[in-house]
Amino acid sequence: DPVERAFQERVDRGEKIEPKEWMPEGYRKTLIRQISQHAHSEIVGQLPEGNWITRAPTLERKAILLAKVQDEAGHGLYLYCAAETLGVSRDELYEQLHSGKAKYSSIFNYPTLSWADIGAIGWLVDGAAIMNQVPLQRCSYGPYSRAMIRICKEESFHQRQGYDILMKMVKGTDAQRDMVQDALNRWWWPSLMMFGPSDDASVHSAQSMAWKIKQNSNDELRQKFVDQTVPQAEYLGLTIPDPELKWNAEKGGYDFGEPDWSEFFEVIAGNGPCNKERLGARVKAWDEGAWFRDGLVAHAEKTAARRRAAQIAAE
Amino acid sequence: DPVERAFQERVDRGEKIEPKEWMPEGYRKTLIRQISQHAHSEIVGQLPEGNWITRAPTLERKAILLAKVQDEAGHGLYLYCAAETLGVSRDELYEQLHSGKAKYSSIFNYPTLSWADIGAIGWLVDGAAIMNQVPLQRCSYGPYSRAMIRICKEESFHQRQGYDILMKMVKGTDAQRDMVQDALNRWWWPSLMMFGPSDDASVHSAQSMAWKIKQNSNDELRQKFVDQTVPQAEYLGLTIPDPELKWNAEKGGYDFGEPDWSEFFEVIAGNGPCNKERLGARVKAWDEGAWFRDGLVAHAEKTAARRRAAQIAAE
Amino acid sequence: MAAVAETAVDQAALFDFLLRMGDNCLILGHRVSEWCGHGPVLEEDIALANVALDLIGQTQLWLGLAGTIEGRGRDADALAYRRDAQGFRNLLLTEIPNGDFGHTLMRQFLFDAWHLPMLKALEGSSDPRLAEIAAKAVREVAYHLERSGDLVIRLGDGTEESHRRMQTALEALWPYTGEMFMDDAGDARLAGVAPLPSSLRDAWQATLSEVLSEATLQQPADGYMHRGGKRGVHSEHLGFILAEMQFLQRAYPDATW
């Protein structure tokens, strides 16, 4: 197909594809799936961190956390807008989230059990997200690429804030240090799983790479993440909960153990510690907000009708 | 009317009136009003104290408070049963409570704001209640009299427990002593108002006294309460929040200031700090429990029907 | 200059006033932040987080100054995290549970409509420290009021159901509005530094009249008004807010965060 070939050549040349331009149906579908999944992750991702806003230990930390959660909602907004340029409405996307058809990042199905988790999420979860997202700034689809540029800037700020929380805590009391180690123990493996299973096991990878929707393999990114994170953990005086972890001078990176992928697939299948709570909270928010949304629509219609009536009267 | 005269003579002789015996309609109505009001007070009275069960400062205090609130529910039960002997159903009485037609003791419309309030309620509120209730043990209506005997025994136990809470607190830190004084400041006047307005202002008093439904005047009981309570407050090292309070050697009792009756009537009219919360909580409990009560009724009917069917089959 | 100002006004009354300002922001900010991730549309999640953020920022300023005035070494965090309910001076209005989203919005509107004229008056305070904080906060709060007023209008004059919910919220919250305008002895001692609460009523009423009329909502008749928050006698709700808010500071007294 010459049209498809021309499209692929544009992608290969590094041109950006823009909303009204022709694109293969598979490209569109893959993008919608990926962008909306990312958007949903931002929205659901408000919940585990939001869980500690009312308990943040200082006013400054509370303000920082509020701002962070607000940023996440903002990222959700950019991403839904990017998805909408592909011809799907936000309401449709919500519907897919609420019915369980669309996924969000499984990491948000783990609970936040101490204040150190807020630090760990910033450090590890945002860290892994950035690792995934930095290459997406060069994604072939223009609106997505631009959204990612904006998002990455804020995310790296969040990551530093998370690390700062932990830094302060490890310099504190024994109880605080224990909290931090405990948080690392719980978040380490789920963070590694954020890159997805090994590429051999991933169906969509090859085509997505060709379309420059995806730029690096899951394993590459995971390795990069481990190599970046281990020295940071050491600096904090923490132990990575992986007995197989060791420096491999030959490859210039760390060897590390295999995550428990059965857990990963369980959580994806809905069997994580908080899947029901997370989705339940979103569905509840949406359902209980129906009257609010309807009210605003009704008001807008009334106002428009009045304006028309006033115009007619004036004519 | 000779029947009424005979009735009055029985009362005057100190005989007990029992459920199936003749009684004047006014006697019945007055008793229903008074007993149900008392029952409602026990039920609503669970709420201010229940508010601190989950925050009781030790396991022992938590157990004592749970037992106390449970006793109150039990008192409610005796009293509803006593009222039922007068030909009114518990559901009717609830209906009157929920619709706002029946009253409950206004004291429970004040909030419990610190742990010292739990002590103060035991000491002052139960103390005032006992003062009111002790004479009712000799009430002319048998079932009410017997319920009161049982209740008074438990109430005086509660009062001692309340005083014990405060005793422990005033022996503690400055902050604890402040809490206790603050609780006394807030509960003192409402407790005095528990005896009702001065008898001159009370409509039903004279007839109730003649029927031995009421045995002492409001002012007598209030005086007795003050005389009993002031030395207890002194023993705790507390200051009664009444600048007019002073010992009157001539009358062998304390002179004290006039409660703010406008506040009393406001609270009775629904304008107290917690009227809406208290009644709202009870109505909510009742409404949300409808399916539960219906379920039990349905099961009882099914079981009875099955038993009948089995009997028929057996015959 | 500061020394002159400090001797001229009653420091205890000033401390109390600053707690009132800061505690209003802290407690309302807490309540608003409970919505994070649970709002009816994404834009509202963002907007509410923004309001909460502004209020927490203002809390830091007011309580920070309160600590300075008190002069006993307590900073804003010490005041926020180490006082029990009796020490809080916020309006009862700010501690009421969120209820439905309409209830939250109406509470915000009733508060904002008071908060803005309060801050405007404080911009002219004879104490430059108060004037400076007010000048910063007034811009944020003007936006809060614009937003809450606009939503009250749109939902009041929306569907039958949204109208009903907003009217219900207004009636439920009304008895908590009176406290905003009650003067006490402390207020009287701050002449020039802070406005008398009663002096703010006209501006508040003007905003209400305008917004409620456009929202087709009925202002309730004045009746019984709850009071106590400003002198530390709160509802039963505040204790639960504080148990949650202060947990880490209380459980780990030696920690720094």
Next chain:
Amino acid sequence: MAAVAETAVDQAALFDFLLRMGDNCLILGHRVSEWCGHGPVLEEDIALANVALDLIGQTQLWLGLAGTIEGRGRDADALAYRRDAQGFRNLLLTEIPNGDFGHTLMRQFLFDAWHLPMLKALEGSSDPRLAEIAAKAVREVAYHLERSGDLVIRLGDGTEESHRRMQTALEALWPYTGEMFMDDAGDARLAGVAPLPSSLRDAWQATLSEVLSEATLQQPADGYMHRGGKRGVHSEHLGFILAEMQFLQRAYPDATW
């Protein structure tokens, strides 16, 4: 004799086991006590307060003994009020929010049906201190199970709505039942002192089969089971329970009550 028993078993495992027993009682007792004054009929208010009271009494015994075993001077109150969530060892089942009254009852039934055989087994513990506590608690818990089982039957086989609510509750709670029967290394070290959790499953299942069948309720298929409570990895709910429960002890560390 006590000295012999103490050297014979792993004291750390025993401490942990006693925390599990005590924390189950404490946290479930807390949840149940939240109903005080809010039950659907007065008799239920009384019955639930009674269950909560029994559970708090049992908490005192288990945690008291735990403190003795630990030997670091912590009594039952210190253990209840001064540990953070990570130190708690209760089943996740016990910390789940109450939901509607059917949910609360079903949770109680699922717990009681495990609690009773656990206590019966502990009556035969080689450690007389455990056996003694179990002997006291078993009578109370037999009554809890009688009551919760009876209500599950009556509501399951009641109206369509009560049936639906009970079935919904059963399904929602089911993934929290597996943790009761999971053995770990600590359990293995307590042979003779405490039963293996897995050994209680048959008795539990027998109770369930009998009650659910009479209740016309469908036992869900076994699927994913939540875990973590027994080793201190809880749900997000426990932190809020503790913030409330521990407030006074945390806020007033020097006080006695």
